Amino acid sequence: MPQSVNPMVEATSIQFKSNVKKALVDEQLQKALGNIKIGFVLNRKIASERLEEFEALRDRARDIKTHTIAHLDAYLEIYQQNVEASGGHVHWAQDDTEAREIILSICQSADAKTVTKGKSMIGEEIAINEHLEENGVEPIETDLGEYIIQLRGEAPSHIIAPACHVSKDQVADAFRETHTDLPEGRSLEEPDELLAEARAMLRDKFINADVGITGANFLIAETGTSVIVTNEGNGDLTQTLPKVHIALASIEKVVPTLEDTTTLLRVLARSATGQEMSSYTTFSTGPRRAADLDGPAEYHVVILDNGRTDLLAGNFSEMLRCIRCGACLNHCPVYNSIGGHAYGWVYPGPMGAVLTPGLMGLDEAADLPQASTLCGKCEEVCPVRIPLPSLLRRWRDQVYARDLGDWQTKWALKWWAVFAKRPALYHFFAGPKMRMLASWAKKQGHLKSIPSLKGWTNSRNFPAPQGKTFQQMWKEQKK
Amino acid sequence: MPNSSLNSGPKVGLFVTCLVDLMRPSIGFAAIKLLEHAGCHISVPESQTCCGQPAYNSGDTKNAKDIARLVVDAFEEFDYVVAPSGSCAGMIKEHYPKLFADDLDMTPRVYNLAQKTHELTSFLIDVMNMQDLDAKLDQKITYHDSCAGLRELGVKTQPRQLLAQVEGAELEEYEGAETCCGFGGTFCVKYSDISDHMVQKSVEALADTDAELVLGGDLGCLMNIQGKLSRLKDEGKATNLKATLKVRHIAEVLAGMADNASIGEPDG
Structure with a gap:
């Protein structure tokens, strides 16, 4: 396999800058990133423009989530009561360790050898696959993208399209390497052929799995239901065929009512892929009942905190509105330049740049909230109107206060502030400095190198100042 | 005036x-x-x-x-x-x-x-409902919407309404008009390689137009775009870019004061 490192355990957000350097020269990645723009971005635009009430729905979606988060404890309690009333079990996990242990012990009680998995970002966050493997339980990802990156030993690079960085040739290579019974000469040229191969491979796994683990897009308080949306139907097979279903969710996934869920579903798929609805939207309420034709004998929900109540208390509560559509990634010019792996952990793009410092500590991820132009595109497309640039700034306040940024920028800004706060001093020095720069530029009109602005002049010329400052000229004119 | x-x-x-x-x-x-x-x-x-x-x-x-x-x-x-x-x-x-x-x-x-x-x-x-602009410009232009103006203040139609009053100015929109050029204040120096990658894309999008002049309302973005254009020309990598592509602030054109050297270009 191309890589064998475990990216989940070794988060690399702290080496963001070197991750970026690699990503920018990775031709295959750059090509893959180009597809996001023509796919997701265009499709969202078409879907949102086609629905007259889309903007009003976004307001409604925001209000639903804001209300729920303000009363999170109450809704979680109602949710738990209703899950239990329908015969299911709710498990509360304070952190990733607790969540892993809970899941492993459910698997062990079911005497599980293999576990099928639907796509779950919480699963990535708690690195459940590694923990199950270490304890003799084989996890098998069944979402095609997740399956591919599992074979490649990689982390997802996007929250809804985990393998969007992989080319179809690379998928074929991964299949040939791991599907040992693949007939010789079997063509894996076309996407359909790849899909058929994965499907054939996974079919047996679905049938033989002892436990199915899925994520949850929403937890509905009034009914005790978990909801997943998928486009492949793999989630349904994962949660209905095995005798035990475990749904993994975090505390902010709870929504008061079914009605609220439909509102959120209407903005979710449109924002994510530009679909009106995902191909499959599945509601799970409790284990199989006597009259049901199928379904698991046991239904468990593991609800994770892992730092989210701290976000709630620490001025980042808006972030808990996130419904994980990925629109902010798709539209972010920084994400589109560097891809998801450069962010170094589970959640990339603008939502990741806000969430990651909260979940793993700002010391480990100080670059993430800083590496943004605050262009505001993410906020423009967020279905629940999270003010992502403002939240990035809140982290920057802490980066500055705790001195986690680079000293060069800090000193440059401090010096700038010394002048900016003293207009007379500013005017006294600005004039000569600009005239000096202008004279360096001579007749070219620009400078090719300025030692103190190497970041700029390494790849761009620096347009020369005209000479005198405006204030100087204005004063002269007024005389 | x-x-x-x-x-x-x-x-x-x-x-x-x-x-x-x-x-x-x-x-x-x-x-x-x-x-x-x-x-x-x-x-x-x-x-x-x-x-x-x-x-x-x-x-x-x-x-x-x-x-x-x-x-x-x-x-x-x-x-x-x-x-x-x-x-x-x-x-x-x-x-x-x-x-x-x-x-x-x-x-x-x-x-x-x-x-x-x-x-x-x-x-x-x-x-001010300005409708009587007195300016001429015989050039094909395109406009770059700066992020803060566009998304914080909703500045989109106003510069275009003003440009429509400039005699001879022919506006061709470009695909990257609303995409951040990568300037971002200190970002362009702190994360210069990402910034450079972003401005490279802006410049490539500009190359797909027939514009001879890029206008915008924020000098930071304009310096970034011009700085990249100028460097690509130096490196001989600007083959699909019009050698004549210039960059200016919209105010200079609207005021009929676009006779001086454009951003980053020498006098005369």
């Missing part, structure tokens, strides 16, 4: 912006010419320097507040405050109120200032 209504028109304080003050005063003079043509009475407070955005965006709240107080002191007396920049106007309009949210004395003052602060092109259209 006539400025007959000098005494009766609104009193406008020009927030020059530090970049225009230091790098390209001609934009400031173009703004004054336009505002006077619209009938405004202009003052340029000498005590202005910067809006405080670099400090604010870097988490240095204390210095950002100190600088913002200077701006409030210098500008609150005017009927309007106008800046030839969506970014700096956005800082005053959108962010000063947030910056002083827990300061009861400053809150009414910054709200008052925010209410009357405008980016130049939106002021000329939305407030």
